[in-house]
Amino acid sequence: MSRITNVAIAGVGGQGIILAGDIVAQAARSAGHDVKKNEVHGMAQRGGAVVSEIRYGKRIYSPLIPDGEVDVLMALELLEGLRHAHRVRAGGMVIANELRLPPAVRVPDSPEYPDDITERLRGAAENVAVVPAAELARRAGNARAANTILIGVLSRFVDLPVDAWKSALRMCLRPSLLEVNLLAFDLGRRRRKTAKR
Amino acid sequence: MSSVSPPALCALLSGDEAIARGAFEAGVLVATAYPGTPSTEILEALTECPGLRAQWAPNEKVALEVALGAALAGARAMASMKHVGLNVASDTLVTASYTGVRGGLVVVSADDPGMHSSQNEQDNRHYAHLAKIPLLEPSDSQEAKDFAVLGFELSEQFDTPVLLRITTRTAHSKSLVRLGERTERAAEGFSRDPAKTVMVPAHARRRHELVEARMAKLAEYAETCPLNRIERGDGRTGVIVSGIAYQYVKEVRPRASVLKLGLTHPLPERLIRRFARSVERLYVVEELDPFIEGQVRAMGVKLARAPTQARTGELSPSAVARFLGVRRRKSRAGAADLPPRPPTLCPGCGHRALLTVLKGLKVFVSGDIGCYTLGVQPPLRTMDTCVCMGASIGVAHGIEKVSGRSDNIVAVIGDSTFVHSGITPLIDVIYNRGATTVIILDNETVAMTGHQDHPGTGKTASGEPTHRLLLEDICRAVGVKHVSVVDPYDLRSTRELVRAALQRSEASVVIARRRCVLLDRGRVRRPFRVDAEQCVGCGQCLAHGCPAIADVTPPGSRRKQVRIVPELCAGCGVCAQICPEGAIVEAASGE
Structure with a gap:
């Protein structure tokens, strides 16, 4: 039975999570897989936590990734990465943008924004890559x-041909943004030292 | 990995987009809707389709009536709405069941189990039962398209509206869909047949007989309907399932025998009995209410002992696995010590400015449905009721009738919500000599669902210019003598107008007009900054909850330190008006 790949993208509403998810889903589709993608929009857009899930393989049923079966968690923000880190399977991977965005509004009596997210991510998943995505972008x-940098990093850890990624970028992005994003994708993809493998 | 490329005419579509595609291919001529998560994208996708009219209605009831009229004139027509929208349209739906149709009529209800963006999680399958109409429940985007097409055919074949019910997970999940061609269907126009289309009692009595006969025919059809099928598995465990729950069952119990129901009202009783006899343990898996389970039990069919299914919230693969007794690897718990990240009003949002004024006036706020409902959250905490679209005005008026006071309560309602169902309660206030203060938060768009047009914006769904409904004209026309318009960014003027309205012994409307800041992105305003010399650390600027104002107070310090994040600041200047020390100033250019 061919394996199913589960990618979760977590971040803050407004960061471009849904577009990033579309790119991953289109890449999987271009490679000939069955694909399902799922996210909740609506109220969550107003600066709230948002997660997009993409599953691909020979035949996909549930659009929701079952508990503990995330292969790669791509976090556009550190806290949102940590919020979903427990869903990563044993041997799975976290690719996190090193960005820290404290919640826009502090809910009274809620915990402080943690200082040790990178360490805690390393405790939660075997492979963790923290990427200075904005700087690379x-x-x-x-x-x-920045999201395309992370997608470039992601492309090295999931089994999709590079042409599928590039065709997905062409499908999902405005022509005026394509060149810089193709460059960003290559920068992310070529980045060494992203993780201990 | 498969190296076969997908066929060219195959697209990755959301359930909403797939329903729109189905309607397009089925030759729909008229599609109407009122925006509401998770249904909005259906009509948005249809505005891109040639050969049909796709239009926003002021509310769901009007949408369904327009669609019904089109169907009675022989066209295929569709009305789409969120689950609570069907409450608004239910009056039309239940009697449209009696009139039946000429062209196919599909009503889409997008339910929201888990309440991702809704005020309740009612299960709208009950409406099919109430209205005695067929009910279709797709489980992915391909089915969403196919069921929509079949819905139009069934509607015409059985002379009935058809309810197509999706949920947030089917509406907003994307999966692959094979695309087909559009089949054009001309409409023959309206022709007189009062016994069918004029529902006076004498006609309606005869129509009700026909409705019951139709249900019997539909029940017979359900037995052989291709949407209801048995997928034979290992034989011992059998699951009756519909909608998204089917995908979860296949995920966690791929070898179980499944009776997959696509047409779930009326139920195929003989098929269900046959399936029950063929398995040792029979389960019904469904989200929210035991709609199928209750009917299966009433047939006397015995179900396996199983943990009680939750009647609240969404299903998930894990929840279905627990119910079916499938052992799965124990999953880890998430970190419990993380700060939550709720949605907030945007920096520069006019609603925040208005709510800040109301907070200062310490009034009760009878709220409504829209972005401004977020005002219930700290630190603003300026919302005391929120029930449904348009409720704010009637509820405020009722509270006033009991308290005998109108100087300590306001109703707040958005522009589109006012047009949807705020005008009739305002008429009630005037008619019954109320002194209610109504504040219309006019951001010139339906913001929460993603910026759709409405009658007050002067543009149609497809962007054509049209008459712009002026809210102040409507208010005056129903008899409100005191109508004023103010920019909520101007805190002092807004406060004075609201205070004057509260003290008046007659009803007043204050229209706080400020275009949604997300629509105004192109307009660059200079950001503000905190002058550290002037700041006394009182923290009052933090009390209106602007995401651009960061609390950077060092731990242990009693004196607040704040910083305005220039990348987030929209330059509205509201915080500068709040600061008692004048310590918030416009940043110099280049700062």
Whole structure:
């Protein structure tokens, strides 16, 4: 039986999570897989926590990733990464943007934004890559291509051909943004030292 | 890995987009809706389709009536709405069951188990039972499209509206869909047949007989309907299932025998009995209410002993596994010590400015449905009731009738919500000599669902210019003598207008008009900054909860330290008006 790959993308509403999810889903589709993608939008967009889930393989039933079966968690923000880290399977991976975004509004009596997220991510998953995505994206020519840097990193750890990724970027992005994003994808994909494998 | 490329005419669509595609392919001529999560994208997708009219209605009842009219004139027509929208349209739905149709009529109800973006999680399958109409429940996007197409055919074949019920997970999940061509279907136009279309008692009595006969025919059809099928598994365990729950059952119990029901009202009784006899342990898996289970039990069919299924919240693969007794690896618990990240009003949101004024006036706030409902959260905490679309005005008026006071309560309602169902309660206030203060938060869009147009924006769903409904004109026309318009960014003027309205012994409307800041992104305003010399650390600027104002107080310090994040600041200047020390100032250019 061919294996199913489960990718979860977590972040803050407004960070481009849904678009990032579309790119991953289209890449899987371009490679000929059955794909399901799921997220909840609506109220969550207003600066709240958002998660998008993509599953691909020979035949996908549930659009929701079952508990503890996330292969790769891609976190666009550290706290949102930690919030979902327990869902990563044994031997799974976390790719996290090193960005810290404290919640816009502090709920009274709620815990402080943790200082030790990177350490805690390393405790939760066997492979953790913390990526300075904004800095790399600036190098590619636009700080807003940070998500594409992370997708580039992701592309090295899931089994999809590079052409599938590039065709997904072409499908999902405006032509004016394509060049910088293709560059960002390559920067992310070429990044060494992303994780102990 | 499969190396076969997907066929060219195959697309990754959400359930909503797939329903729109199905309606397009089925030759729909008229599609109407009122925006509501998770249904909004159905009509949005249809506005892109050639050859049909896709339009926003002021509310769901009107949407369904327009669709019914189109269907009676022989066109295929569709009305789509969220679950609570069907409450609004239910009056039309139940009698439309009596009139029946000419062209196919599909009503889409997008339910929200788990209440991701809703005020309740009612199970709208009950409406099919109440209205005595067929009910279709797709489980993925391909089915969403196919069921929509079949829905139009069934509607015409059985002369009935058809309820197509999806949930948030089917509406917002994307999966692969094979695309087909559109079949054009001309409408023959309306022709007179009062016995069918004029529901006076004498006609309606005869129509009700026909409705019951129709249900009997539909029940017979359900036995052989291709949407109801048995997937034979290892034989011992059998599961009756519909909608998204089917996917969860296949995920966690791939070898179970499954009776997959796509047409879930009326139920195929003989098929269910046959399936029950063929398995040793029979389960019904469904989300929310025991809609199928109750009917299966009433047939006298014996179900396996199983843990009680939750009647609240969403199903998940894990919940279905527990119910079916499937052992799975124990999952880890999430970290319990993380700060939550609830949604908030955006920096520069006019609603925040208005709610800040109301907080200062210490009034009760009878609220409504929209972004401003987020005002219930700390630190604003300025919302005391929120029930359903349009309820704010009637509820405020009722409270006032009991307290005998109108100087300590306001109703707040958004522009689109006011048009949806706020006008009739305002008429009630005037008619019954109320002195209610109504504040219309006019951000010139339906913001919460993603910026749709409505009659007050002067643009149709497809972007054509149209008459712009002026809210102040409506208020004056129903008899409100004191109508004012203010920019909520101007805190002092807003406060004075609201205070004057509260003290008046007649009803007043204050329209707080400020375009949604997300629509105004192109407009660059200079951000504000905190002048550390002037700041006394009182923390009052934090009390209106703007995400651009960061609390950077060092641990242990009693004196607050704040920083305005320039990338987030929308430059509205509301915090500068709140600061008692004048310590918040516009940043110099280049700062």
